[in-house]
Amino acid sequence: MRMLKQLMFASLVVAGAIAAGPAGAQQKTITIATEGAYPPFNAKDSTGALIGFDVDIAKALCEEMKAKCEIVAQDWDGIIPGLEAKKYDAISASMSITDERKQKVDFTNPYYSNYLRILAKKGSGITGPDGLKGKTVGAQRSTVAATYSEDKLGRTSTVKLYDTQTAAYSDLEAGRLDALVSDVYPAYDWLKDKPEYEFVGEKIDLNDKIGIAVRKGDTELQSAFNKALKAIRDNGTYGKLNAKYFPFDIF
Amino acid sequence: MTGALGLLSFGDGGWGDELLRGTLVTLQLAVCALALGLSLGLLLSAMKLSKHRLPRYIGDLYIAFIRATPEFLILLLFYFGIERAVQAVLVAVGLDVAFEMPRFLAAVIGLAAIFSAYAAEVFRGAYMAVPNGQIEAAIACGMSDWQTFNRVRLPQMWRFAIPGLGNLWMVLLKDTSLAAVIAVDDLLRQAKIGSESTRAPLTFYLAAGAIYLVLTGVSDLARNGLERRARRGMAGV
Amino acid sequence: MDFYFDAKIWASDTVCAALRPVSPTLFATSCGRFIDGFFVSIELLVIATLIGFPLAIGLALARTSRSSILSALSYSYSYVFRGTPLLVQLWIFYYGFGALGASGLGLLWPLFRDAYSVGLIVLTINTSAYSAEIIRGGIVNVPNGQLEAAVASGMSWWTTMRRIVLPQALRIAWPAYSNEVLLLLKGSALVSTITVLDLMGQTRTIFARSYSLDIFVYAVILYLILSGGLTVLLRWIEMRMRLPGY
Structure with missing residues (x-):
């Protein structure tokens, strides 16, 4: 019943907004x-x-x-x-x-x-996408990084997809991932407190x-x-x- | 260990109050889904006991679908499905009204949908468990169909249904954790948020596990009490 | 093993070729994923059941044994793993223990590193806890007189269990156990939250790229096929176990 009332109320509000035109829309x-x-x-x-x-x-x-x-x-x-x-x-x-x-x-x-970067532990020897053959690579599910990883790296590397970026970071730290493909900015932010990790390879510009x-x-x-x-x-x-x-x- | 206790303490620095709030949401989810699920379950069992073939058939189909599909998938299906369906109906009748379905409600409906399928079987079993002789006796005394149901069958059905429903409640309580995946701020989701901001997942998930264990433990005791009450006066038990 | 890989490839090629006309845009990219996930779900179920079943028998025997320590241990195990949600158990084992890393877990690390094996461990533990209760129910339902008769005829405890009690207990427990296996299949969908690409994991990945609700409908159909097949198999075993005259 309450939901119905809310629904009716919502429709009144929307109807009001339409009736009031631009002035109402600002409110x-x-x-x-x-x-x-x-x-x-x-x-x-x-x-x-x-x-x-x-x-x-x-x-x-x-x-x-x-x-x-x-x-x-x-x-x-x-x-x-x-x-x-x-x-x-x-x-x-x-x-x-x-x-x-x-x-x-x-x-x-x-x-x-945005562009993508690959993150790995310092001294991992990975120097770019080519160095990921046979390794385990992570990315967040339903992001550009995931699409890139699946389409470009999926044939030669194991790609693991995570529901959140933080879960992917924790698996990189736990040592379950050899590398992480990520948008550059959040990774840049994360690297600030993680001196043992670094960007490897060139930036991957996907426009x-x-x-x-x-x-x-x-x-x-x-x-x-x-x-x-x-x-x-x-x-x-x-x-x-x-x-x-x-x-x-x-x- | 003091680190772990600090994380779980109450107040600004600790996550104890968040976990407690999550626990309340978990209980709300379970109680709401129970209420809705019991009503739907009664309806379903009535369909299954119907003299007509069509309601029986629909009931069977629904129960088979729920029993065979993962709870997780059912929840996602309801979460994404109901909203799009309602929206499509609204658009079809020419209403461009925003239909907003809260995630909490989506989770309750999904959990109740699961609960009702199993509850229907419990109710059906309980209905059949009332001895036929009593029903015949009631009719012989001149009771109407409704009186027979209301005075003879229903009061006894609960007795037979309580052990089964108790089990289903425990299953429901645990299934509420799935709501965390569709971002309802329940106990598990609060633990997840806490573990991701503090990077102490073991502490948070163990704490959540312990709270669930307390909830199911208390439920178990309550169920035993209820079962004893339900068995009062029954011979040979 | 070769046969298994061939079966997977055959299923992938044949089924997908047959399905492509149904929805070319969807199945061109996602059919192979569905089949992959389908087989991963079957693998998880089969392995967890094959290890969990004997484990459950062991737990049930411990529970009904005269040793109060064994009985208490078995009871606590069942109590804890039946009292907490499977999802929480998965996250404790994968994210919780996983955060301890190679240095914290030592020799166990290879097991915990891999999401698939963590999923398998948790599913096995979980199903053994539930199954142990079911089998215990079967054991206590075997008439006491038979036990006494076996002891009187000089059988050892182990022989009594193996020859007299367990065969009857399993027959009694089988319908409830079948139900538990079905619940395990449905529960296995949760491993998708710890990055395992089972049927559910593949479904969610395809959904994340297409946002098409049809994906869930196809997943439901595949799960219906899985649970239908499983029900037939378990019923067949039940028939085989049935004694003449019962």
Whole structure:
């Protein structure tokens, strides 16, 4: 019964927002999902609050748009289905813009670029993708790193897929993995406290751009985000957030 | 060891309060799924005992599906499936309304769906276990069908059903841990979050295991008590 | 062993060729994965059952033995592993013990390093705990008079168990044990959370790339085939065990 009431209430709110037009739309709460397990981009602190670059960017965009925003946590596996099911309106979770995903969602312009790196223990003798033959390589399931590992390394190496990036790190440390294929930034962050590990080989550039995902056809929100993104790039807000996390430009 | 105790302590630095909150969510999951599962189970058993072929057939099919499919898969199927189905229906009738299904609810429905299939078998067994002579006697006394069911069969069915339902409750309690995989903040998920931020997985998962053991241990004692109560006045037991 | 590998390749080629027309986009990339996972699930089930069954008999005998220490040990083992969720056990063994690494686990490390073997160990432990209870139930249901008669005719405890008690206990326990094997098959899907690519692991990996719910439906069909086949096999064994006249 309560659910029905909530449903009716929700439909009233939506109907109200549509009726009120642009003025009302500014008051509407935008719900944005992030994963909360991908530091430094999104993570949870010990109070359970969501923190990280994705979260900060989302908040800065909302501030620029003068919109009320709520950030919620959602596990990676269900993050696109959840958007389709309208649990939230956007995903700011370091999501790579891929053709596979574009069939399901629309993306904003990129808010940073990513490439892959291989991590291994110092002195492992691995010097790049070619050195991984016969070794065990890990990556997080349903990421670009996983697709790359399965498609490019899968024939000659054992590829292990993890539900979260942190689980993959702990297996690298436990010695179950010889190497880890990962997005460069979280790995860079992780390496800061792990002097015994290092990047090996060259960076693997897959022309991987990161955008905010919105529901397919939600052009209103998409263009609002794009406009706000350009504004925070121009007014220096983006630069400040970038510097808070990385000493180099990540756009 | 003080390190482990520190991690599990209450307050800002420790994760004791998070684990406790997770335990409450686990219990809420189990109790809600129990309530829904018992109702669905009664309905299913009524279908299986029906005089008509179609409800019997549907009941059999459903129970066979649940018994053969991993609980994990059922939960994911309900989690992703219900929402898309409802959304599709809403779109089909021309309503562009946001349907938001909480993960907690998805987990409860999934767990109840599993519970109900097994509970239906328990209820059916309990229904048949009431001696036919008593039913005949009730009819001979002039009771209506409903009176016979309500006054003679139902009160005794519970007696026969309690041991089976007790087992199912224990299974349900343990199955709630699956909700962690669809990111319901239950006990196991809290332990996972704690272990990932502190890099002390053994401490956290052992602690979670110990809490589950306490929950099932207490349930076991309660079940024994209930069974004794249910057996009161029964001959030869 | 060669036969097994050939069977896998044959299944992969034949079944996938047959299925491709059903959904070319889906099966072109995922069919081989499904078949791989299907066989991994069967392997896990068969090995865990083959090791878990004798282990369970040992535990049940210990539980019903006159030694109170053996009995208490067997009881605690069953109590702990039946009282905690399989998922928690998997995570304790894989992530928990795994974090101790080669230095912490010493000679056990090769076993714990590999997710497949950790999955197998936990499934075996788990099923033996449940099966031990079931077999114990069978043992205590064998009429006491038979035990006394066996002892009176000079049989040792071990001979009595082997010749008189266990054959009857297993017959009594078989239907419940069959149920447990089915539960083990379903429980084995949880090894996908510790990176094992069983049927469920492959299913989730394919889903992560396609977001197509059809994947789950195909997985359900494969699990229905597995549990259906298993039920027929267990029933066949039950028939073979049945004594004439019963």
